[in-house]
Structure formats: C-alpha cells, structure tokens
C-alpha cells in the first residue's frame with residue numbers, strides 16, 4: 001500500500017464559503033501555513049448535498065476561479081465531495097453548476113443517497129464504472145453509514161483495477177464513524193490511499209491527520 005500524501009498535504013477540507021465548514025477559504029489558507037501544510041484542497045459538498053441539507057449558498061462558486069492565495073505559498077486547489085445518489089450510480093459532481101477537476105466520490109445517508117441502502121455496493125460499482133476517469137479518490141468508503149451492506153472487498157478491487165486511490169478519512173476515524181473491520185480489509189488490499197482530515201474546523205485541520213497516521217503506524221500499515 002502506497003500513501004499518496006504522506007507529507008504535509010491534505011486533500012479533504014470543508015469551508016464556510018461553500019458548505020458546512022466553520023472557516024473561510026482565506027482563514028484555512030492562512031492557517032495551513034502555520035501548521036506546515038504545503039498543499040491543500042478545499043472540497044466542499046456537492047449541490048445535491050447542499051440542497052438536501054438546506055445549506056445556504058452565500059457565495060458564488062464562480063469566484064473560486066478569481067481567488068488566489070495572497071497569504072503565503074501554500075498551494076490551494078478547489079475540489080468537490082461528490083455524492084452518489086442512487087444504486088444506478090448517478091453522481092452529483094457540481095457546486096452551483098460548476099464541476100472542479102478534483103472529485104472525491106462519496107456517500108452519505110438519506111436524504112442524500114436516496115436509493116436502496118441494501119444496494120450500496122451496486123451504487124459504488126455503477127458510479128465507478130461510469131465515472132472512473134473523473135474520480136480522484138473515494139472519500140470515507142469505510143464509514144459506518146453503510147457498514148451493514150457494503151462489500152468493501154469488491155469496491156477496493158474495482159478501485160485497484162481503475163487505479164483510483166481510497167481514503168483513510170481521519171475525521172470519520174477519530175469521531176468513531178468508521179467500521180474498523182472494513183477499514184482493515186481495505187488497508188490490507190488497497191493499492192493507494194490518501195490520508196485526509198475531512199476537517200470542518202481549523203483545530204481538525206491541525207490534529208486529525210496526526211491521529212490517523214498514529215493508527216496506521218500502531219497497526220503496522222506503515223513502517224516508520
């Protein structure tokens with residue numbers, strides 16, 4: 001297993017501007033330098049998720065093309081946490097009609113995923129078969145949301161086939177929203193993983209990845 005971002009790079013962060021984070025893109029960019037990050041991605045929830053959770057749209061997403069990090073040299077990229085909507089593998093990949101290049105394939109329980117929960121493996125398989133050339137990685141595939149029905153081995157195998165990395169999601173792990181048995185299965189067979197915070201706050205940006213790496217070291221998934 002290879003870790004795509006073993007150093008100071010975090011590719012799963014939520015902002016106040018575009019979804020449910022508590023800090024603005026500017027605050028996140030500034031703070032990232034303070035804690036030694038060199039590359040980050042602001043990956044807010046997709047439009048279907050925002051609509052169903054009744055999150056407001058306070059900022060125009062088109063502004064991200066005009067935004068620059070004026071604070072420091074941290075490389076800031078914009079992405080989207082795209083949701084699978086049903087077992088046919090329909091995926092919402094946009095925010096306000098704009099689809100960024102970095103696409104995290106994700107699932108969240110109803111009302112966001114509105115298909116048959118028992119068919120969540122079909123949902124993943126169909127979404128990956130349809131969109132594998134667009135998907136950057138799978139975010140929190142081992143979450144407890146669908147633990148009773150997901151065939152994590154089948155999903156991992158398909159990700160390996162299409163060279164799609166999977167994510168060790170540190171927020172899910174730290175807040176006890178990870179199915180550990182699925183996590184161990186995934187880590188023992190996956191080719192490449194990202195270790196990301198899924199931070200919604202600055203303290204999470206600072207602390208969560210450290211705790212994730214500790215788990216990986218203690219359980220001998222990485223040798224350091």
Ligand SMILES: [Zn+2]
Nearest residue numbers: 014020045200
């Ligand atoms: Zn969120």
Ligand SMILES: [Zn+2]
Nearest residue numbers: 012014081198
């Ligand atoms: Zn997220």
